[in-house]
Amino acid sequence: MLKKSPDMQRIAVTAQEIPPYGEKLLRDCFLDSSDRRPSIHDLIEVLNGKNTRKMSGLGRTVASVVDCIISRLERYSLELEKRIAERTAELVREENNVNELLRDMLPDIVRKLRNKLPIEAENFDDAGNLFTHFPEFAHVCSQSQPLFIIRLLHRIYTLLDGLVEQHDVYKVETIADSYMVVSGVPVRNGAFRHAGEIGNLALRMLAAVQPMSSMVMTGVDFQLRLGMHSGPCAAGVVGNRMPRYCLFGDTINTASRMESHGEGGKIHISQSSHQILHQIAGYKTEARGYIEIKSKGKVETFWLLSSDL
Template identity: 35%
Template sequence: MKSKYPSTILIIDDNASNTGYLTRKLETATHNVMSANSTKEAEVLLTKENFDLVLLDILMPDVNGYEFLKKNAADFQENHTPVIMVSSLDETDTIYRCLEAGAEDYVTKPYNFIVLNARINSALERKALKDKEKEYLKTIEDEKHKSENLLLNILPSPIAERLKAHEATIADAFPECSVLFADIVGFTPLSAKLGAKQLVKVLNEIFCAFDGYTEKLGVEKIKTIGDCYMVASGIPEPNPDHAKNLVEMALQMLHFFEGRDAIEGESISIRVGIHSGPVVAGVIGKKKFIYDLWGDTVNTAARMESHGIPGTIQVSEATAELIKGTHDLESRGVKEIKGKGPMKTFLVKQ
């Protein structure tokens, strides 16, 4: 009778007539059969082949079947490989020790092949179910990793962990951080000349480069708004060098545009603004959630950018105080800033 689960079976028995008989019977049932007349031979075969089931005699000339089972039990269990003991020994203690050591079943000699075959099929059915379960669990784990990676593309790692822990409201106050806004100058007239795909391609190239800078410098990309790129440092984990890190980010952004050819006759550059101070940060939304920042610091950083000069980095007096020992600054004096009134602003010298 053909088996519902054609498999590769290893017979370990020192009696050649037994292995020959079982081989013929099992091959008739459409199994692929290999045999070993000693546990030493079996060890060699196990290194060369993956077996779906093992028929193992206890009384062997070298290492007995029980010791062989104990030695390989971990591998058999990991691969869901059932081991059926086939022996003339029928003492209860021997059967118990084999089952305790990891055997799937125990059949005494002389055996009825119809009964043995039924037990083999039963063991192979259980193995097939376990293998399928393993595949399902791997698929679930792979999908889980994909979801987690997608979450990490949206949220900072510490925030993602808190979200996964089902924290209801994620909101934190940061007394000291820096916020950067960068706007691509000349992009609006360029967008009128480019097709949709080319336009997105240009913007994607720029923002992907910026994403790389954030990873390199350990700063946090918050979001993009049209052709504007927003970054923060000192959140979600405090960093005493938050202002310096964002100035370095801004310098790399400016460097990206150096020597770039005009596109459709339009030259593009970047204008950067940075301000330092307290913010509130948190996650909002239910479906398309976002990690965002709020507070006067955010508004002021946006004004530093919008009142800046193309190709330069404008910083507030608060940021200037934090970086004056590491970066050269040029004062712009007092400027009237929309929504803020008169403010001292500075340009970072390149």
């Protein structure tokens, strides 16, 4: 707020004492249309263009007060422009973060959504699916505080997310302690590469999480259990509000069965994944034998032990 000076307190301007150009300038400042009002620069040009040497003492005082006001308005305008530029830069950064998050959640779908293009589900002939789970998670939850569980999962998922970024795979979702990734979807990568990417990722996940077992809870063997399967599936966006990119098909169910019928600290793989890894070469597996799988009957499965790649 502008503080009144002694000179301002003594001023009592009448309509007769205001110069003609000053009256017009004041009237223009109060026009309803903002486009027709003079800008700060217009005011400066008008005032600087007038000869104030012949003004009375009152006129010079008024001009001095107006100059002071305009000077403050100029400083305010510059500061406002600076703040607007900073906020605009922040907005651009946030928009980029949102776009990156959307690309991770809905790969190649964001562009179609923004351009109002139709989004149709696709069939993928070759996809490698991996499910992970901690068998002792329920026991740990029953013996721990909720905040500890949240911090634990955040630490584990941050670790796994870092590994996912180093492979040609897409993180589908996480539900509690379950983690699901896929390779060959939404970007196709051939009939063999998907299995290699998933196999290498599974081995690295197992090695990365294993040292954390002793840090969770004394007397609890907190190991990661993994299941892997290769085959065809369908994928597409489900829902309009908070849409999700989801995978469907027997391949997804079989991969889930591989995980649930596996063992802690091991990677349980199906026969199809075993055959593809054998064709790629460089992977060491071990036959588990035939086990009963829901909706499948007795099927032969294997353990993935290591990789030379």
